[in-house]
Amino acid sequence: MLTLLIALSIASPLELATQTGPEDAVWSVQTHAFAGGDRHRATATWKGLDVVGADVIVVGDTLRSSNPWDRPTGRLAVPQKVAQDVAQRLLGGAALAWAPRVEPVIVAFDGARYAWQVDVASANPFAAWRVWVDGETGRALAALPTSFSADGSVYSGDPLSSQVQTVTLEGLSGDDALSGEFADVFSCDDAEIGESLFDSSVCNGLSRHAVPDSSGNFLFEPEPESYDDPFAEVHLYHHLDIVSRWAQDTYGFSRASPTTAFTNFEMANAFYGDFDGDGVADIAMGQFEGIDLTYDPDVIYHEFGHGIVGGVAALGFLDADETGLRWDGGALNEGTADVIALLLTQDPAIGAYAGTAFDRTAIRDLVQPRSCPEDLVGEVHADGLLWGHLFYRLTLDERLELADVEALLWGALSTWGPTTDWTEAGESLLDAAEDLRSADALSDDGVTAVEEAVSAANLIDCERVIDLVNDEEHDALLLFTGIPGALEVLPAEVQYRITMPADGSDVDLCFTEWSDRTDNIGYRIHVRRGQPVGHEIVDLSLFGLRTAVPTDFDADFDGEGTGLALTLGPEGDMVTTAGEVLYVSLASRPIDEPESLEFTFARVTLQINGEVIEPATRGGCSCSQSGTPVFLWPLMGLLPMFWRRRPKTPTGN
Numbered sequence: 231m232l233t234l235l236i237a238l239s240i241a242s243p244l245e246l247a248t249q250t251g252p253e254d255a256v257w258s259v260q261t262h263a264f265a266g267g268d269r270h271r272a273t274a275t276w277k278g279l280d281v282v283g284a285d286v287i288v289v290g291d292t293l294r295s296s297n298p299w300d301r302p303t304g305r306l307a308v309p310q311k312v313a314q315d316v317a318q319r320l321l322g323g324a325a326l327a328w329a330p331r332v333e334p335v336i337v338a339f340d341g342a343r344y345a346w347q348v349d350v351a352s353a354n355p356f357a358a359w360r361v362w363v364d365g366e367t368g369r370a371l372a373a374l375p376t377s378f379s380a381d382g383s384v385y386s387g388d389p390l391s392s393q394v395q396t397v398t399l400e401g402l403s404g405d406d407a408l409s410g411e412f413a414d415v416f417s418c419d420d421a422e423i424g425e426s427l428f429d430s431s432v433c434n435g436l437s438r439h440a441v442p443d444s445s446g447n448f449l450f451e452p453e454p455e456s457y458d459d460p461f462a463e464v465h466l467y468h469h470l471d472i473v474s475r476w477a478q479d480t481y482g483f484s485r486a487s488p489t490t491a492f493t494n495f496e497m498a499n500a501f502y503g504d505f506d507g508d509g510v511a512d513i514a515m516g517q518f519e520g521i522d523l524t525y526d527p528d529v530i531y532h533e534f535g536h537g538i539v540g541g542v543a544a545l546g547f548l549d550a551d552e553t554g555l556r557w558d559g560g561a562l563n564e565g566t567a568d569v570i571a572l573l574l575t576q577d578p579a580i581g582a583y584a585g586t587a588f589d590r591t592a593i594r595d596l597v598q599p600r601s602c603p604e605d606l607v608g609e610v611h612a613d614g615l616l617w618g619h620l621f622y623r624l625t626l627d628e629r630l631e632l633a634d635v636e637a638l639l640w641g642a643l644s645t646w647g648p649t650t651d652w653t654e655a656g657e658s659l660l661d662a663a664e665d666l667r668s669a670d671a672l673s674d675d676g677v678t679a680v681e682e683a684v685s686a687a688n689l690i691d692c693e694r695v696i697d698l699v700n701d702e703e704h705d706a707l708l709l710f711t712g713i714p715g716a717l718e719v720l721p722a723e724v725q726y727r728i729t730m731p732a733d734g735s736d737v738d739l740c741f742t743e744w745s746d747r748t749d750n751i752g753y754r755i756h757v758r759r760g761q762p763v764g765h766e767i768v769d770l771s772l773f774g775l776r777t778a779v780p781t782d783f784d785a786d787f788d789g790e791g792t793g794l795a796l797t798l799g800p801e802g803d804m805v806t807t808a809g810e811v812l813y814v815s816l817a818s819r820p821i822d823e824p825e826s827l828e829f830t831f832a833r834v835t836l837q838i839n840g841e842v843i844e845p846a847t848r849g850g851c852s853c854s855q856s857g858t859p860v861f862l863w864p865l866m867g868l869l870p871m872f873w874r875r876r877p878k879t880p881t882g883n
């Protein structure tokens with residue numbers, strides 16, 4: 231064993247990678263320079279086919295993570311058309327944004343096998359997916375969203391807090407158009423674009439409205455309400471150039487080609503993803519009600535941040551375990567995109583102007599401390615605030631320079647893989663700090679600052695169980711698929727622990743808010759005495775998808791909407807004793823005809839009888855109700871969903 235370790239420590243990244251696959255695999259190594267030890271990512275092909283899921287991470291000259299595989303079994307028996315149909319089924323029959331692309335690959339998630347890799351996208355709402363279909367059985371093996379949204383952010387703090395000024399547009403490759411080293415900007419001109427956003431028939435009318443004057447300058451007045459607004463094109467070009475240049479200067483990161491970006495069309499959102507079907511992700515910035523997202527640099531930086539994450543890391547999105555569903559991968563992706571915006575602006579109010587459109591001061595506020603599990607909601611943008619706040623805290627810490635924080639983010643995210651969860655993310659940040667210290671690039675105090683921040687966020691030992699105490703609320707998002715069977719009742723991300731009062735009082739479990747977008751979503755509450763509600767991890771035979779099904783509990787209760795859901799106590803809906811500890815999990819359930827993918831927002835609270843409720847109000851729905859539901863992420867219905875099979879535990883040394 232000692233011999234092996236010594237051998238590993240002196241091997242090159244390529245040598246280390248080749249030991250994790252068959253001899254005839256062909257490897258290529260991508261190196262991300264990092265002061266704490268270069269990060270190397272090796273990817274494999276086998277007989278000309280890309281091998282998905284076999285990435286090997288080497289830090290310095292040490293294997294950090296790998297997924298050993300051997301020659302694939304089986305054969306590519308399933309016709310390409312069948313694989314395409316399986317992928318399209320995941321879109322629930324939605325109209326396609328562009329013709330699916332299908333190619334054969336090797337998938338090394340759980341033993342290597344032949345598979346079809348299908349890129350597919352729905353038109354309205356736009357969502358792009360990459361789906362892998364088993365080449366021998368035709369089962370969907372995994373699906374990964376390849377488009378991301380930025381939640382209706384609008385006009386930057388800059389139109390509010392800054393003046394229009396003349397700047398030098400960097401990197402232009404010609405003198406007649408906003409096309410350059412990092413960005414290639416277009417308007418999407420069709421007036422019907424709101425109906426079917428990225429339908430090729432709608433977006434055929436690409437043009438450039440920004441035409442230089444006789445001096446070669448692009449000098450225009452802001453016209454945010456206009457769909458022919460040349461200022462928006464200039465603004466998009468300029469800020470895309472800034473963030474792209476920053477990523478290159480700071481991290482040595484650049485995309486293979488200039489980022490194609492679109493503006494001047496109606497949509498209350500922005501996306502990173504492939505919208506024109508050419509196989510390369512674009513940035514698309516919508517406008518609505520006179521507010522143009524293109525005017526908000528935060529949104530541009532955030533979307534490009536997804537490009538950095540996608541280009542460097544290989545995150546998952548949604549997974550499941552015995553506690554319930556978990557969103558770590560998607561949340562880390564969104565949180566990192568917010569951190570990119572933060573690092574560029576040092577402003578923790580992400581999308582400040584956007585917030586005004588939704589009566590908020592910002593779409594996302596990184597100032598408020600967040601920790602696990604109390605602030606886990608079960609929505610990727612909300613959960614991403616854990617990561618966002620952690621980095622905001624680091625930027626404020628006098629023991630760290632901004633460059634240190636930039637390096638720490640890079641050192642962490644460049645080691646992430648499909649199984650990275652909150653624990654691994656926290657450890658990756660601690661590792662990055664240690665690696666920097668070992669290279670004399672970070673002080674002992676700096677390492678301590680990172681340790682304190684990771685500890686404050688409670689990332690390492692995040693047990694997803696919240697102690698719900700009297701009159702404290704917790705927000706939860708429930709995912710609803712409308713698909714019968716194991717996907718019909720889907721658990722939330724966290725469970726609650728309730729300790730019954732010692733004096734024998736009742737406890738009411740209430741929903742103070744319930745935002746139901748379809749009228750079809752109700753809840754099912756599972757209660758278990760003494761230990762968390764158990765879930766079985768299910769790979770569905772039809773889709774090969776991974777979800778969590780509640781299996782171990784003592785009682786369950788169905789309901790819908792706000793108000794009293796359940797009374798626990800000596801004479802309650804569930805009879806309990808003083809001091810008893812109960813675990814509660816929430817799940818979605820269909821009420822009427824199921825519809826396809828939806829999220830619903832629930833705010834749950836406990837109220838202990840006699841303390842916050844007048845005894846006279848007992849008997850009916852005794853839980854106090856708050857006002858209008860606050861829908862923090864107004865566009866969350868556009869969120870893509872993702873299940874995947876968990877790869878074998880990485881066996882890095």
Ligand SMILES: [Zn+2]
Pocket residue numbers: 378379380532533536564567
């Ligand atoms: Zn995003």
